[in-house]
Amino acid sequence: MMYGYVRAAAASPELRVADCAFNCQAVIAMIKEASESGAEIIVFPELCITGYTCGDLFLQEALLSEAENALRLIEEATVNLNLLTIVGLPYAYKGKLFNCAAVIYEGRLLGLIPKTHLPNNAEFYETRYFSPGIHTDGSEPFSNRLLFQFDDLPDMILGVELCEDLWAAIPPSSYHSKAGATVIANLSASNELAGKDDYRRSLVKGQSARAICGYVCACAGEDESTTDLVFSAHNIISENGKVLAESQRFQNGIIYADIDVCLLKGERRRNTLFALEAQGYETVIVNRPKHIPQRNNLLRYIDPAPFIPSDPALRAKRCEEILTLQALGLKKRLKHLNMKNVVLGISGGLDSTLALLVCVKTFNLLNLPLTGIHCITMPCFGTSSRTYENAVKLPALSGCPLREVNISAAVTQHFSDIGHNPDIHDLTFENAQARERTQVLMDIASQVNGLVVGTGDLSELALGFATYNGDHMSMYGVNASVPKTLIRYIIAYAADTCESKELSDVLRDILDTPVSPELLPPEDGTVSQITENILGPYEVHDFFLYNVLRLGFPPDKILFLSKIAFKRNYTDKELANWIKIFYKRFFANQFKRSCMPDGPKVGSVGLSPRGDWRMPSDAAVDIWINKIGL
Numbered sequence: 001m002m003y004g005y006v007r008a009a010a011a012s013p014e015l016r017v018a019d020c021a022f023n024c025q026a027v028i029a030m031i032k033e034a035s036e037s038g039a040e041i042i043v044f045p046e047l048c049i050t051g052y053t054c055g056d057l058f059l060q061e062a063l064l065s066e067a068e069n070a071l072r073l074i075e076e077a078t079v080n081l082n083l084l085t086i087v088g089l090p091y092a093y094k095g096k097l098f099n100c101a102a103v104i105y106e107g108r109l110l111g112l113i114p115k116t117h118l119p120n121n122a123e124f125y126e127t128r129y130f131s132p133g134i135h136t137d138g139s140e141p142f143s144n145r146l147l148f149q150f151d152d153l154p155d156m157i158l159g160v161e162l163c164e165d166l167w168a169a170i171p172p173s174s175y176h177s178k179a180g181a182t183v184i185a186n187l188s189a190s191n192e193l194a195g196k197d198d199y200r201r202s203l204v205k206g207q208s209a210r211a212i213c214g215y216v217c218a219c220a221g222e223d224e225s226t227t228d229l230v231f232s233a234h235n236i237i238s239e240n241g242k243v244l245a246e247s248q249r250f251q252n253g254i255i256y257a258d259i260d261v262c263l264l265k266g267e268r269r270r271n272t273l274f275a276l277e278a279q280g281y282e283t284v285i286v287n288r289p290k291h292i293p294q295r296n297n298l299l300r301y302i303d304p305a306p307f308i309p310s311d312p313a314l315r316a317k318r319c320e321e322i323l324t325l326q327a328l329g330l331k332k333r334l335k336h337l338n339m340k341n342v343v344l345g346i347s348g349g350l351d352s353t354l355a356l357l358v359c360v361k362t363f364n365l366l367n368l369p370l371t372g373i374h375c376i377t378m379p380c381f382g383t384s385s386r387t388y389e390n391a392v393k394l395p396a397l398s399g400c401p402l403r404e405v406n407i408s409a410a411v412t413q414h415f416s417d418i419g420h421n422p423d424i425h426d427l428t429f430e431n432a433q434a435r436e437r438t439q440v441l442m443d444i445a446s447q448v449n450g451l452v453v454g455t456g457d458l459s460e461l462a463l464g465f466a467t468y469n470g471d472h473m474s475m476y477g478v479n480a481s482v483p484k485t486l487i488r489y490i491i492a493y494a495a496d497t498c499e500s501k502e503l504s505d506v507l508r509d510i511l512d513t514p515v516s517p518e519l520l521p522p523e524d525g526t527v528s529q530i531t532e533n534i535l536g537p538y539e540v541h542d543f544f545l546y547n548v549l550r551l552g553f554p555p556d557k558i559l560f561l562s563k564i565a566f567k568r569n570y571t572d573k574e575l576a577n578w579i580k581i582f583y584k585r586f587f588a589n590q591f592k593r594s595c596m597p598d599g600p601k602v603g604s605v606g607l608s609p610r611g612d613w614r615m616p617s618d619a620a621v622d623i624w625i626n627k628i629g630l
Contacts, residue, residue: 149284343448344356
């Protein structure tokens with residue numbers, strides 16, 4: 001188990017209806033296969049020891065006794081495998097027959113969970129044979145309120161339900177999760193109908209999201225009787241609303257995925273609506289070997305761009321939605337202030353480009369003339385010809401007026417006033433330009449009775465890569481919750497969808513321009529100060545940002561995940577260096593976030609001190625740096 005990942009398997013074995021001996025060996029073969037693959041939990045289908053489609057044969061004592069014999073053989077086969085096995089069978093208890101899940105570990109039967117909700121409509125007649133699940137007093141391991149907890153990973157708590165239980169109005173897994181279960185096993189014999197797979201998938205995803213759990217659904221396979229029904233072995237492993245693994249239907253086999261139970265516990269801590277209610281539940285402790293070999297692989301996709309939808313259609317929808325949310329935020333502010341003018345600095349870079357796109361959309365929503373968008377370009381010592389040309393073209397092609405205010409003389413005078421040598425290109429040299437630009441914008445806003453629209457983004461706020469009371473300050477920050485990596489895609493979306501080829505070409509050239517504050521003089525006419533050469537790639541820092549703020553992962557786990565996500569792009573040494581930069585800058589620059597301007601939240605991560613992130617400006621970073629482990 002690495003960093004709280006538990007490897008789960010959902011298996012659909014070969015089967016012969018009513019042949020317990022054959023089915024037992026098929027289950028055992030899959031148990032051994034799963035153990036060799038590093039699985040720690042394996043879930044089999046409902047009634048897989050006998051077959052779900054035995055009909056009135058369930059009332060035959062011969063079948064029931066053979067099923068119990070097979071269960072004992074399966075128990076013996078699990079010795080020394082370190083694999084929690086959940087298998088389905090009919091089981092007689094106190095004069096009644098129950099559709100049960102048997103939970104087995106290291107040769108021991110830890111408990112039997114009877115199915116709670118029995119379907120008795122259409123093609124299902126389970127109440128003809130079985131009684132609904134019951135809750136015992138805990139003196140016997142037979143109950144529909146049993147949980148199973150790993151002793152070496154207390155966050156790994158398993159609850160069990162069977163097939164129809166998931167389809168009920170309130171599934172038992174809802175109660176299991178409220179009682180502490182982080183992983184739900186569902187032993188299913190859901191038959192296949194046209195379109196039913198989509199509904200089944202949505203149920204599994206939805207329940208894993210509502211219960212904030214991992215969900216392992218193992219379905220009966222194609223070898224069940226086809227007298228009246230067809231089964232498809234549609235196995236699904238989901239985590240908090242996301243499908244981690246899914247089988248190809250009509251093909252028996254095993255699927256695997258690594259469920260992050262620590263992520264689930266963290267999500268529950270952040271969700272104030274999720275409260276534990278464990279009354280009436282019994283927890284069985286699963287005592288595992290003290291020295292379990294660590295796996296060196298991870299069976300789940302680690303997205304290197306967690307802010308960016310991978311599906312092009314969804315990505316386009318997300319870009320349009322974010323633009324709309326930003327525009328609606330600005331629209332409300334302008335209406336409240338009864339203002340018809342905005343002022344923003346145009347640099348020819350990504351952030352100011354997005355801010356201008358938002359302003360244009362806002363003014364269209366308000367039916368205001370675009371002449372009220374006052375674009376100001378303020379060239380100085382570090383301005384390159386490429387960004388200057390784009391800063392001039394972009395407003396014109398967008399239908400907005402542009403005003404140029406060259407601040408070189410003003411900054412030079414300021415250096416003289418404070419006694420700074422302009423040949424010394426230090427922070428004073430850089431910050432004086434940023435603050436002069438902000439002063440110009442604020443004063444022009446006073447001239448036109450307008451609002452200064454901020455351009456700084458979420459990534460810059462996290463890293464503190466902004467001049468305090470310079471580009472850090474505005475009257476409304478439309479980009480405040482948009483990370484740098486996502487800004488690129490929003491501008492690309494605008495380039496793809498705008499009607500003007502000339503505007504599209506300028507947007508694409510801006511996308512191709514290296515990110516830079518342009519506060520140091522160019523070298524041979526090109527940008528000399530490239531942000532990502534100073535801080536590290538924004539795609540890596542946005543990956544850190546998401547995992548730190550959205551998921552609350554510890555530094556060593558984030559570094560581990562980054563090595564998987566970026567293994568083809570960067571070395572382990574580079575990633576270790578950049579994560580240290582991230583944490584040091586994140587902690588050191590909280591004071592800039594504590595007084596950041598208002599701005600709309602448009603995604604799941606934000607740094608507003610009035611909303612998502614409240615942190616003391618003088619907190620020590622030592623714990624986090626030490627946990628990186630280097």
